[in-house]
Amino acid sequence: MADDLYTRYMAAYRTWCEHTARCTTCTTGQPACPDGTQLHERFTRLQDAYLNRQRKS
Numbered sequence: 791m792a793d794d795l796y797t798r799y800m801a802a803y804r805t806w807c808e809h810t811a812r813c814t815t816c817t818t819g820q821p822a823c824p825d826g827t828q829l830h831e832r833f834t835r836l837q838d839a840y841l842n843r844q845r846k847s
């Protein structure tokens with residue numbers, strides 16, 4: 791079954807991981823540049839939404 795929220799959450803996670811692999815200042819747990827901050831914020835927002843939904847169902 792298609793799960794749009796999960797797909798977006800995983801895509802955001804991948805994008806964030808790819809950024810930390812390239813970026814010299816960001817680490818996986820801590821964004822340190824403007825791009826990284828934005829990507830990390832998106833990832834954590836989707837993660838929260840996904841986990842909240844899991845808890846409710």
Ligand SMILES: [Zn+2]
Nearest residue numbers: 813816823826
């Ligand atoms: Zn960065």
